[in-house]
Amino acid sequence: MFITSNPFAGLAQFGITPGMMQIFVILAIIAVVAGILLDVAHKKSAKYFFEHTERMKKLATRQLSSSEKTSMLVQVILNEVLTSSEFHNPKRRIAHLLKMYGFIIFVVSSAVLIFFYPTEQYAGFWGLMWRVGAIMLAVGGWWFFTKLRVDVLSEGKKWYKLARADMFIVSLLGVSTFGLLWCFFQGVVGSTALALLFFALFLISAVVLFGGVYWSKFGHMFFKPAAAYQKRILMADGSRENLPPFYKRAEVLDQSTMDLVRDIPADQKFGLCIMKDEPNHY
Amino acid sequence: MPTFVYMTRCDGCGYCVDICPSDIMHIDTTWRRAYNIEPDMCWECYSCVKACPMHAIDVRGYADFCPLGHAVRVHRDEEEGIIAWRIKFRSGRIKDLVAPITTKPWGKYIPDLKQVPAPTKEQRESQLLFNEPKYIRLDDGDLYTLESQGLKMRQGVYY
Ligand code: SF4
Ligand code: SF4
Numbered sequence: 001m002f003i004t005s006n007p008f009a010g011l012a013q014f015g016i017t018p019g020m021m022q023i024f025v026i027l028a029i030i031a032v033v034a035g036i037l038l039d040v041a042h043k044k045s046a047k048y049f050f051e052h053t054e055r056m057k058k059l060a061t062r063q064l065s066s067s068e069k070t071s072m073l074v075q076v077i078l079n080e081v082l083t084s085s086e087f088h089n090p091k092r093r094i095a096h097l098l099k100m101y102g103f104i105i106f107v108v109s110s111a112v113l114i115f116f117y118p119t120e121q122y123a124g125f126w127g128l129m130w131r132v133g134a135i136m137l138a139v140g141g142w143w144f145f146t147k148l149r150v151d152v153l154s155e156g157k158k159w160y161k162l163a164r165a166d167m168f169i170v171s172l173l174g175v176s177t178f179g180l181l182w183c184f185f186q187g188v189v190g191s192t193a194l195a196l197l198f199f200a201l202f203l204i205s206a207v208v209l210f211g212g213v214y215w216s217k218f219g220h221m222f223f224k225p226a227a228a229y230q231k232r233i234l235m236a237d238g239s240r241e242n243l244p245p246f247y248k249r250a251e252v253l254d255q256s257t258m259d260l261v262r263d264i265p266a267d268q269k270f271g272l273c274i275m276k277d278e279p280n281h282y
Numbered sequence: 283m284p285t286f287v288y289m290t291r292c293d294g295c296g297y298c299v300d301i302c303p304s305d306i307m308h309i310d311t312t313w314r315r316a317y318n319i320e321p322d323m324c325w326e327c328y329s330c331v332k333a334c335p336m337h338a339i340d341v342r343g344y345a346d347f348c349p350l351g352h353a354v355r356v357h358r359d360e361e362e363g364i365i366a367w368r369i370k371f372r373s374g375r376i377k378d379l380v381a382p383i384t385t386k387p388w389g390k391y392i393p394d395l396k397q398v399p400a401p402t403k404e405q406r407e408s409q410l411l412f413n414e415p416k417y418i419r420l421d422d423g424d425l426y427t428l429e430s431q432g433l434k435m436r437q438g439v440y441y
Contacts, residue, residue: 045290088295088335150309154296163311217313227290242353243337244368247380252364258382259426259433 004127006120007183008113014196018118025114028210035213036222042214045223053230061238072232080228092148098140103172106133106179131183137176145169167208168216174205283341283354284324285331289315291338298330298339332358332365358383 008021040046064072079085084100087093109129117123123130146152146159149169162170182198185191213219234241252258285307287298292315298307299316306320307330316338318324331339331354341354353370366380428434 048290086293086336088297092295150294150296150299150314154299155309163314165309165311165314223290231291241337242355242368242370243357244355244366244378244380246357246359247362247364247366249362249364249382252362252380252382259431262426 002187003131004122004124005183005187006113006117006123006127007130007179007186008110009117009119009121009123010186010195011199012119014199018114021114021118024206025111028206031210032213032218035211036219038214039219049226049230056234056237056239056241059239059242064233064237068236069233072236073229076225076229076232081225086224086228089148092144095140095144095148098136099144099172100140102133102136102138102140102176104133105129106137106176109133131180134176134180134183137172138180141169141173141176145173164215165217167212168218171205171209171212171216175202175209178202178205283326284321285318285326285328285339285341286321287316287318288338288340289313289317291336292316292334293336293338295335297333297335301329301333303327303329328356332356 011021084093084096087096109126112126113123113130117126145166149159149166151157151161151163151165152159178198178201182195182202185195185198188194209216209218231241235243287307289310294309294314294316296309296316299309301307304320304323304325304327306318306323307316308319309315310317326341328341331341337355337357351372353368355368355370357366358364359366363383364380365383366378369377369379371377
């Protein structure tokens with residue numbers, strides 16, 4: 001079955017042994033860990049994070065119990081981590097979920113194929129998963145890259161204009177798109193050269209993706225949940241990062257001072273919100 | 283007080299870029315997060331501060347007349363249609379202000395001034411503003427005040 005074939009098994013003909021692939025995966029893991037640590041040290045993000053926590057502690061109006069903190073951790077995992085709830089724009093949220101789950105499925109199935117099925121032509125479930133992951137990553141990635149990226153959406157730049165912030169998404173697009181093309185041309189008779197070309201591009205993308213963590217936005221996977229947890233804690237302990245408390249509309253409209261504007265027709269008094277009015281300047 | 287962005291809170295949604303009338307909120311090319319490219323040119327309209335769903339934009343006074351320690355923070359609640367501000371003074375004193383959102387859809391309710399009769403001589407000489415805002419009764423009847431309406435300011439929520 002073509003859709004369950006193992007793309008890595010075909011590499012033997014180019015002289016790439018399972019051992020070499022396994023070393024690549026181990027080096028990639030080391031590169032990611034080292035990149036994150038260097039990034040944290042360079043940007044001093046951990047230092048800022050803890051300083052901010054300390055500063056806000058002074059404003060706290062109540063102590064959180066450990067069970068409250070645990071429940072917040074669960075909330076962060078369920079909302080911000082598993083369902084990307086922090087995204088205000090639903091399209092960005094869907095694209096992010098496609099990229100995130102696609103990336104996880106793709107990376108896990110690649111590692112399984114390399115370590116457990118390195119020479120088997122067909123790898124059943126994991127061969128299929130590798131394709132599912134790559135397709136999800138490519139669909140979410142290209143959608144984000146061409147339409148939803150803020151540079152395109154708000155800055156009015158052309159989708160092909162690249163900046164350093166694009167390193168992460170471009171390398172993700174590279175591994176998924178070139179990976180799928182490489183896999184496809186492996187199955188086409190007489191396309192060895194094309195398969196080799198796409199494999200080379202896939203490999204370069206993977207090197208940039210895992211080797212470029214220090215320079216790319218790869219680290220957000222680890223920083224974002226920590227920041228989301230901190231934000232929830234600060235909202236609950238009363239410090240609220242100096243934000244005002246929540247009010248109910250009825251409570252505000254019920255103020256005696258509102259009587260002063262009672263003659264304004266209702267539809268002219270309180271309009272729709274800015275977000276409900278799509279920007280159309282580009 | 284011009285604005286600045288806490289980059290660790292920003293998620294690069296671009297709402298501030300869309301709304302800034304001075305076009306000084308831009309996206310950083312290294313981290314894809316917003317930043318104020320030219321605080322000197324900030325209108326200090328706080329549109330971006332209100333629009334940011336992440337509360338990532340803050341305002342900062344010039345250090346000479348507004349030393350550190352104060353805060354001006356806003357929460358714009360789309361669901362409730364409420365805008366709430368918290369002003370924190372350097373002494374720690376806090377002032378909360380809250381009001382319904384009055385933003386209208388773009389292009390709606392443009393005053394049709396052609397139809398409005400010209401002000402009379404009396405109106406011209408009056409200290410009151412002409413025509414606007416008529417719903418607080420500056421043109422006909424008397425100005426509504428708490429006193430004239432027999433109302434009292436309630437503790438807790440201020441407008
Ligand atoms: S306060 Fe107004 S002018 Fe200043 S950055 Fe924000 S939106 Fe732009
Ligand atoms: S509105 Fe807020 S979250 Fe969105 S880009 Fe601007 S600062 Fe970042």
